[in-house]
Structures are given as C-alpha cells and as structure tokens.
Amino acid sequence: MALTQPVSQPGASHLELPENVVVSRLDELASWCRKNSLWPMPFATACCGIELMATGAAKHDLARFGAEVFRFSPRQCDLMIVAGRVVMKMLPVLQRIWQQMHEPKWCISMGACASTGGVFDTYAVVQGIDRFIPVDMYVPGCPPRPEQLIQAIIDLQDKIQREGTITGREFNTRQRQQRKRALVEIPQLLTVDASRNPNLQRQLAGSARDLHDPSDLQ
Amino acid sequence: MSSPSDTLHESSKTSPAANPHGEALEQAYGPLEYSVYRGQQRVVVPAEKSFDVLALLKQRGFDLLVDVSCVDYLEYRGATDRYGLIYLLASTTSNERLTVRAFVNDPEPAIASVVPLWKAANWLEREVWDMFGIHFTGHPDLRRLVMPEAFTAHPLRKDYPLQGRGERHNFPVITRDHS
Numbered sequence: 001m002a003l004t005q006p007v008s009q010p011g012a013s014h015l016e017l018p019e020n021v022v023v024s025r026l027d028e029l030a031s032w033c034r035k036n037s038l039w040p041m042p043f044a045t046a047c048c049g050i051e052l053m054a055t056g057a058a059k060h061d062l063a064r065f066g067a068e069v070f071r072f073s074p075r076q077c078d079l080m081i082v083a084g085r086v087v088m089k090m091l092p093v094l095q096r097i098w099q100q101m102h103e104p105k106w107c108i109s110m111g112a113c114a115s116t117g118g119v120f121d122t123y124a125v126v127q128g129i130d131r132f133i134p135v136d137m138y139v140p141g142c143p144p145r146p147e148q149l150i151q152a153i154i155d156l157q158d159k160i161q162r163e164g165t166i167t168g169r170e171f172n173t174r175q176r177q178q179r180k181r182a183l184v185e186i187p188q189l190l191t192v193d194a195s196r197n198p199n200l201q202r203q204l205a206g207s208a209r210d211l212h213d214p215s216d217l218q
Numbered sequence: 219m220s221s222p223s224d225t226l227h228e229s230s231k232t233s234p235a236a237n238p239h240g241e242a243l244e245q246a247y248g249p250l251e252y253s254v255y256r257g258q259q260r261v262v263v264p265a266e267k268s269f270d271v272l273a274l275l276k277q278r279g280f281d282l283l284v285d286v287s288c289v290d291y292l293e294y295r296g297a298t299d300r301y302g303l304i305y306l307l308a309s310t311t312s313n314e315r316l317t318v319r320a321f322v323n324d325p326e327p328a329i330a331s332v333v334p335l336w337k338a339a340n341w342l343e344r345e346v347w348d349m350f351g352i353h354f355t356g357h358p359d360l361r362r363l364v365m366p367e368a369f370t371a372h373p374l375r376k377d378y379p380l381q382g383r384g385e386r387h388n389f390p391v392i393t394r395d396h397s
Contacts, residue, residue, distance in 0.1 A: 088386045089366045095392050123373050123382025124365075131387065134394050171394050 031164030034078070034104060035157040036066040041077035041101065043094060046084025048111040048143040055146035067153050074100040079156070081149075085113035086126045098133050104168050106160070108152055109135045112142045230254055237261065238314065239278055246274055260317040265303075268320040269330035272305060276335050280307040280316060283336035286343055288350045292376040301327050301352060322352060331357040349374035 017023065044052050055062055062068040071077050074097045086094055098107070109129055112118035115138045117127035129135060136159065137152045163170045232252045234240030237259050243250055247270065251262040263271045284306035291297035299321035307316045322329055331354035332339045343354045344363040351372035354360055362369065369385065371378055 088389075091389055095389070098392060122380055123371075123378070123385060126386055126389075131391065132389050133392050 027165045028161070030166035031161045034164060035160040037069075038065075038067040038079040038106070038153065038156070039069045039071050039077045040067055041074050041080045041097065042070050042072070042083065043080055043097065044083040045086060045090065046111075046113060046143075048083035048114065051143045051146055051149065052081060052083045052110065055149045060146040060150065062150070062153070065150065065153055065157070074098075075102065077101055078105045079153075080105065080107045081110055082107065082114040082129050083110040083143075085118060085120055086129055087124045088126055089124075091126050091129075091132060094129065095133060103171060104164070106136045106156055107134060108137045108139060108149075108156065110139045110149060110152070111144055112140065115140070118142065239275065239316070242278065243271060243274065247271055258315065258317055260319065262319045262321075265320045265322050265329050268303075268305075268318070269332060269335075272307075272318060272332050273335055275307060275316065275318070279309045279312055279314070282308040282310050283332070283338045283342070284308050284315075286332070286339055286346055288346045288352060288374075290350060290374065290376045299323055301350060303329060303346070303352065305332070326353065327351065328353040328355055330355055331360075333357055348372070351375065 015023070042049065042052055054060060056068055056070060067079065074080075078101065080098060080101060082094065098105075107129075109115045113120060113125070114129050115135075117125050121127070126132070130138075137156050139148050139152045141148050230253060232254050234244045234250070234252055236254070237243075237252045240250075240252055240261075243261065247263070247267050250271075253260045253262075261271075285304070287304045287306075289302040289304070291300055291302055301322045303320045303322065305318040305320075307318060308314070320329060327350075329352065331343055333343065333354075334356070340357070340359065341363055343357055344359070344361060346352050347354060347357075347360055348362040348364050349372060361367070365373065371383065371385075373382070
C-alpha cells in the first residue's frame with residue numbers, strides 16, 4: 001500500500017515514506033556500522049591479557065557486541081586494547097602499532113597498570129599509556145573482570161554513536177581539546193581564614209606536627 | 219682483601235680441608251677464604267685471581283656454570299667492598315655445587331670474563347654489565363641485555379633512584395592530530 005504512494009508531494013509538510021525505509025543522518029549510519037563491528041587489536045602484555053582472552057571466549061562471548069574479531073595485524077583493527085603494563089622498552093612498539101592502525105580507531109586502556117603504571121612505580125614502567133597515545137576508555141581493576149571490559153566496550157559504542165561522524169571530524173581534536181580545557185579551568189585558590197575556626201586551627205597544628213616530627217618515621 | 223661475607227651472613231668459616239677442592243686451590247693460589255652456609259660450600263677469591271681459580275675448578279669437574287650474579291653492598295652494614303660477584307658452579311658428574319665469590323670496587327669495577335671457560339657466561343655477564351655496570355674484560359660481545367641500548371644508567375646499583383631519572387617519560391607524545 002505504502003509503496004504505491006509518492007515519496008513526497010510538493011507543498012507537503014512532511015515526507016511520506018514507503019514501507020521498510022528509514023531516514024537517518026549519514027553520520028549516525030556510519031557510527032552505527034562502526035560501533036557494531038569493532039575489531040580489537042589485543043596489545044596484551046600481562047595478566048590483563050588473560051582476562052581479555054576470557055572476554056573473547058565462549059562464556060562471556062564478545063561476539064554479542066560485534067567485537068569478537070581479534071586481529072593480530074594493526075592494519076585490520078580499529079580498537080586497540082592495551083591490557084597490562086607497558087615498559088619503556090615496549091612503548092615505542094606500542095606507538096608504532098597505534099600509528100599503523102587505520103582511522104577511525106579507538107583505544108581502551110585496560111587495568112591499573114596500563115592506565116597508571118599500577119604498583120610498578122619503577123624506572124622501567126610507563127606510568128599510564130595516556131601520556132603518550134590517546135585513550136578513549138579506561139577500565140579500572142587489577143585485573144578487571146570480563147564484565148568490566150564488556151562494559152567499557154559498550155560505553156565506547158555509546159561514545160562512537162554519540163560523537164561519530166562519517167568523515168571523522170571528531171578526531172580533529174585540537175580545537176575540541178582546547179574547548180574542553182576551557183570548561184575545566186582551575187578556580188582560584190580559596191583563601192581559608194583559620195582565625196575564627198578552632199577546629200581548623202587544631203587540624204593545621206596537627207598536620208604541622210606530623211610533618212616535623214621525625215619520630216614517626218622510625 | 220677482606221670480604222663482607224663473614225659479617226653479612228651466618229656462615230661459618232671453615233678450613234680448606236673441609237672443602238673438597240680446598241687443598242688443590244691452596245696449593246695453586248695460596249690461602250683463600252672458605253665457608254659453609256646451610257651446607258653450601260663457598261669460597262671467596264681475589265678478583266684478579268678469579269679467572270685462574272675458576273679455570274682450575276672447571277678442570278676439577280665443575281662443567282656447568284649455573285649463574286653469574288652480583289650484589290651491590292653500598293651502605294650495607296659491615297661491608298668493605300662495593301660489588302660482590304657470585305659464580306654458581308655445579309658438576310653434572312659428581313653433583314657437587316660450589317659458590318665462588320669475588321669483590322670489585324669503584325671507580326671502574328672490572329673482572330675477567332669467563333666466556334672462554336663456559337659459553338653460558340655470555341648472556342649472564344651481559345646482564346650483570348647491564349644492571350650493575352661491571353666490566354668483563356675479554357667478553358666477546360659486551361652489550362646491554364635487558365635495557366634498551368640507548369639507556370645510560372645501570373639500574374640495579376643502589377645509588378640509582380627506583381623511579382629512574384626520567385627515562386620512562388622521555389618519549390614523543392602521539393595525539394589524535396598526529397596519528
């Protein structure tokens with residue numbers, strides 16, 4: 001019935017669509033395709049990698065979210081999952097692999113070590129990969145459970161759907177970053193008047209004593 | 219050369235006779251320092267004689283070099299020398315084991331390489347060079363083993379800060395605009 005009707009009529013206030021036709025913005029269509037076929041690049045260097053494998057395995061079944069196609073060539077991937085600590089000798093490799101991936105591409109920093117260095121606060125371990133490559137999602141945990149990684153992928157899908165454009169305008173980040181920074185400018189330091197607040201006076205005196213008392217250190 | 223070993227551990231000094239190889243070593247190289255720690259035979263040799271002593275021990279049946287390692291005794295209680303090198307030897311025929319220790323000092327700690335005796339020493343000595351900066355004279359290929367080649371420090375020395383000197387942050391930053 002609907003197919004026989006004309007698509008539009010001159011002077012009509014809205015479009016008359018035939019059946020099985022959906023109107024959308026091209027940006028949203030592209031984002032919808034991209035978010036449902038994320039191909040992960042597993043950059044697994046430690047125990048987080050075991051959880052990453054568990055996430056892809058049968059029980060948690062990453063295929064439900066279209067992200068089960070792990071590829072070991074960065075040329076074929078669009079989502080890098082950094083799972084585990086990254087040492088300073090490995091970081092140039094990580095950066096090179098990131099640069100070999102094609103746009104559009106995203107990055108998940110999985111676990112405490114990849115995000116912050118974790119307990120490995122030593123000369124050899126990079127204290128968070130986001131110092132050197134862009135990161136879209138952080139997953140807390142040591143290591144995170146597969147459910148947490150799945151949640152991160154779902155959140156990343158939401159982000160892609162929300163911000164994605166077919167020409168990748170969202171990756172031209174310099175202006176966007178500057179706009180974002182302008183929103184979170186640090187307010188001027190509050191000046192605290194302790195003269196009328198005995199509670200605060202006690203706290204300040206206590207913290208000063210702790211700082212100067214060497215017996216605490218022994 | 220005095221060694222920190224007698225005050226650092228609860229080892230008991232023994233006479234050369236208590237060590238199965240003691241008499242042969244004494245005959246060749248004069249008095250050395252012997253001790254037993256939890257049943258392990260140990261001998262301390264002067265660094266300049268270490269190669270000859272190890273060569274003799276290899277002749278006497280120690281055909282397996284288990285490990286070459288090092289300890290930095292900087293600011294250690296009772297220590298008189300800075301670096302303690304440790305050679306763990308074993309014999310695959312008699313199942314004997316022997317720990318040989320030698321001490322070297324700053325400013326240019328060096329000792330003879332034992333690669334001519336055991337090929338296993340090649341990478342072991344490279345690791346000690348990488349981590350402690352001990353120079354093994356006569357080593358055929360003394361490059362860093364673990365750290366990147368451009369690394370300049372020897373990170374297991376006690377005077378090297380745990381968090382490094384900024385090496386872990388010395389990389390270009392890749393932003394979305396670059397990649």
